Amino acid sequence: MKAQFAILAAVACLASPPIAAQIFSWDPLKDVENALPEGVPNESRIIQARQQVREMSQDALSTLYEIAPGTRRVIDKAAGYAVFSTFGLKLFFAGGTTGRGVVVNQRTQRQTFMKMVQVQGGLGFGVNQNRLVFVFTNEQALRNFVDQGWEFGGQANLSAMVGGQGGQFSGAAAVSPGVYLYQVTNTGLSATITVSGTRYFKDADLN
Secondary structure (H helix, E strand, O other): OHHHHHHHHHHHHOOOOOOOOOOOOOOHHHHHHHHOOOOOOOHHHHHHHHHHHHHHHHHHHHHHHHHOOOHHHHHHHOOEEEEEEEEEEEEEOEEEEEEEEEEEEOOOOOEEEEEEEEEEOOOEEEEEEEEEEEEEOOHHHHHHHHHHOEEEOOOOEEEOOOOOHHHOOOOOEEEEOOEEEEEEEOOEEOOEEEOOOEEEEEOOOOO
């Protein structure tokens, strides 16, 4: 939590030129944080925050479908999917990314709200905002993600596939058996996805 506050404080103090225009229509994370201030939020604020995450999810999926139309069929056939909005800041040797999202079980239509955090090492400088779309091809993979969370340790970069699986997952990275990941950036689908030091877990505020 301290790391998250440090990142947000650094962003507020950062005096840099405007970042290139994003393909995303708005930043839902800021809205969610405004809806959930320090302390225990009331029910109306929780409902508002959930709706903002849902809207982010639909916005991200619409963008993905526009960039890669074939992904609509892939997601429609999947056991479930998850969409996260992430914001990251890298200042010299310290950096991190935080995010919120929602997991949808296609069979039951149950929604589970989740968070993600990522600690980044190495020299660097910059700000980034992405949308991450996970696709779960079977119930077990979906259940494991929701019930156990997920953590990637060490240094790991995933490369998006150009072909494979009959080309249906082109542009996605194979994360584990039955799990594929698309990263939507301000320039389109990312060919390389950094997952080292990333942890996904249930959002205690929104569930």
